[in-house]
Amino acid sequence: MVESKIRVEHLYEDLDREIRNSESSRSALQKSREVVDRALADGRPYYGINTGFGALAGKKIGAGDLSKLQTNLLLSHAVGVGPPLPFEISRLMLKLKLYTLGLGYSGVSLQTFDRLHYFAENDLIPVIPSRGSLGASGDLAPLAHMSLPLIGYGEFWDGGPGASADRRKPVDAVKALKDHGLEPISLQPKDGLALINGTQLMSACGAWVMEKCSHLLAMADLVAAMSLEALQGSIVPFDERIHSLRPHPGQSDVAANVRSLLKESEILDSHRHCGKVQDPYCLRCVPQVHGASRDAIRHTRNVIETELNSVNDNPLVLENGDIVSGGNFHGQPLALAMDYAAIALSEMGSISERRIYLLLEGHDGLPKLLMQETGINSGFMIPQYTAASLVSENKILSHPASVDSIPTSLGQEDHVSMGSISGLKLLQVFEHVETILAIELMTAAQALDFRKPLKPGRGVLAAHDYLRSQIPHLEEDRYMREEIDRGKVLLKEKKLREHAESASGKLK
Incomplete structure (x- = not known):
C-alpha cells in the first residue's frame, strides 16, 4: 500500500x-x-x-x-x-x-x-x-x-x-x-x-485545477453575496433550517458562507418587509447550485489525490521480486472525475452570468447597464456579452471526453480513456470561470455603489472597500478589458477574500 x-x-x-x-x-x-x-x-x-x-x-x-x-x-x-x-x-x-x-x-x-x-x-x-x-x-x-x-x-x-x-x-x-x-x-x-x-499529464491538469478550486469556490460565494446585496435579494433562502432538511454538505457550506458575509447588513434591513415573495433562481438557489458544484469538486479532489499517491507504471516491480503487468496506467478514474469537475465549474459560470444579466436590468432603483448616462456610454452592457460567450463555450467544453474511445496498437489497446482531453478541457473551463466571476465581481461592485449610503453586510462591505481601493467606480466608459484583467487578478489573489474574512469570519 x-x-x-x-x-x-x-x-x-x-x-x-x-x-x-x-x-x-x-x-x-x-x-x-x-x-x-x-x-x-x-x-x-x-x-x-x-x-x-x-x-x-x-x-x-x-x-x-x-x-x-x-x-x-x-x-x-x-x-x-x-x-x-x-x-x-x-x-x-x-x-x-x-x-x-x-x-x-x-x-x-x-x-x-x-x-x-x-x-x-x-x-x-x-x-x-x-x-x-x-x-x-x-x-x-x-x-x-x-x-x-x-x-x-x-x-x-x-x-x-x-x-x-x-x-x-x-x-x-x-x-x-x-x-x-x-x-x-x-x-x-x-x-x-x-x-x-x-498518468502525469492527466494528474497535473487535475491537480493544478483542484489546488486552486477551494479558493475559487469561496470567491464564488463572496461574489454572489455581493450581487445579492446589490439586487436587494432576500436572505430567507439561506436560512439554516432550509438546508438542514436537504443536508448536502456543499449546499450547507454555501448557505453558511452567505449568511456570514451578510451579517449586520443595512441593505437587508431596508427591504426586509418590502413584500417581495421570491427572488430569481440565480439568487435564491445559490446554495443548491454552488453547493452541488462544491460536492462534485470534492469528489474530484479525492480521486486526484489518490492518483497523486499511486504507482501507474507497467509492468510493476514488486517488493517480493515479481514483475507483473497490469493496467494502472489507464486514466479512466481521472477522465470521469475531470469531466465531472468541468461540468461542475461550468455551472458555476452559468449561474454567475445570470446574476450579471440581472444586475444590468435596472431592478429596484439600479440604473440600467449600471451607469447614469447611457447612450453615449454603454456601461456594463458588453462585459455581459463576454461572460455569455465564455459560458456558451464552457457548455461545449463540458461534453465528456471519457465516453469516447478509439482502438490503437493494432487492437491491443482497444479501450482508452481520453483523459488527457478531459484534463485539457478542465484547464480551459476553469480559466473561463475565473473570468466570468471577475466580470460579476466588477458588475456587482458597480451596482453596490448605487446602494449608498446603506451598507451591505460586514464581509461584503470589507471586500467592496478593498476592491474600490484598487479599481474606481465607473462614471463613464473606459477601456473595460483592463478592468476585467484587474478584476481577475483580485479574484485570484487572496487579499480580497482575506478582507472579507477579517470582517465576517473564515469562509468554508
Whole structure:
C-alpha cells in the first residue's frame, strides 16, 4: 500500500518536500532495479524490458539491443502535436513523474532518476506538446517529450530558476545540457517504459485545477453575496433550517458562507418587509447550485489525490521480486472525475452570468447597464456579452471526453480513456470561470455603489472597500478589458477574500 504523502491543498509544498528528500528513496529504487537486473539474467521475456511494446509485446529483444530499445521507445512515441502545455503544467508533470518513480515500484535506473532529479531541482522543464495522448497506456506522447532531453533530444523552457513562465522561450535540449555541464545519458533496460507509462499529464491538469478550486469556490460565494446585496435579494433562502432538511454538505457550506458575509447588513434591513415573495433562481438557489458544484469538486479532489499517491507504471516491480503487468496506467478514474469537475465549474459560470444579466436590468432603483448616462456610454452592457460567450463555450467544453474511445496498437489497446482531453478541457473551463466571476465581481461592485449610503453586510462591505481601493467606480466608459484583467487578478489573489474574512469570519 502506497502511503499518501501528496495532498492537493499542499500540492507544491508536499511535492517539493518529497523531491528534496528523494535520497531516502534510493534504497527502494536500488532494490527495484536489482529485481530488473535479475530478471534480465534469467532469460525469460518481460514486457517492455526485453520485449517490444504494445502489439509488439511478443517480440523478444536481444541483450545487445536493450538500451537502444528504450531509446527508440522515446523517439517513436514523441509524436505530440499542438501548442505546448503551459509551463506550470509541464513542471508539475516532471515533479509528479519523479515522485512516482521514487516510490520504488518502477525499476528505473539510478542514473536516469538522478538526471530527472537534476532537471527538477534546476528548473530545467521540458517543452511538451499538448495533444497526442489517449489517456491509456499512460500519457505516452507527452511523457516521451518530457523525457527526450535525457537523451539529447527535444527542448527545455529557458530562463533558469525563478524566471516567470511568460518570459521563457524554447531552447534546444543539447545546448541547455551543455550550459549545465551535462551530456545526454544512455537509457537502461526498463527506463524508457517507466518514463512514459503513467498518468502525469492527466494528474497535473487535475491537480493544478483542484489546488486552486477551494479558493475559487469561496470567491464564488463572496461574489454572489455581493450581487445579492446589490439586487436587494432576500436572505430567507439561506436560512439554516432550509438546508438542514436537504443536508448536502456543499449546499450547507454555501448557505453558511452567505449568511456570514451578510451579517449586520443595512441593505437587508431596508427591504426586509418590502413584500417581495421570491427572488430569481440565480439568487435564491445559490446554495443548491454552488453547493452541488462544491460536492462534485470534492469528489474530484479525492480521486486526484489518490492518483497523486499511486504507482501507474507497467509492468510493476514488486517488493517480493515479481514483475507483473497490469493496467494502472489507464486514466479512466481521472477522465470521469475531470469531466465531472468541468461540468461542475461550468455551472458555476452559468449561474454567475445570470446574476450579471440581472444586475444590468435596472431592478429596484439600479440604473440600467449600471451607469447614469447611457447612450453615449454603454456601461456594463458588453462585459455581459463576454461572460455569455465564455459560458456558451464552457457548455461545449463540458461534453465528456471519457465516453469516447478509439482502438490503437493494432487492437491491443482497444479501450482508452481520453483523459488527457478531459484534463485539457478542465484547464480551459476553469480559466473561463475565473473570468466570468471577475466580470460579476466588477458588475456587482458597480451596482453596490448605487446602494449608498446603506451598507451591505460586514464581509461584503470589507471586500467592496478593498476592491474600490484598487479599481474606481465607473462614471463613464473606459477601456473595460483592463478592468476585467484587474478584476481577475483580485479574484485570484487572496487579499480580497482575506478582507472579507477579517470582517465576517473564515469562509468554508
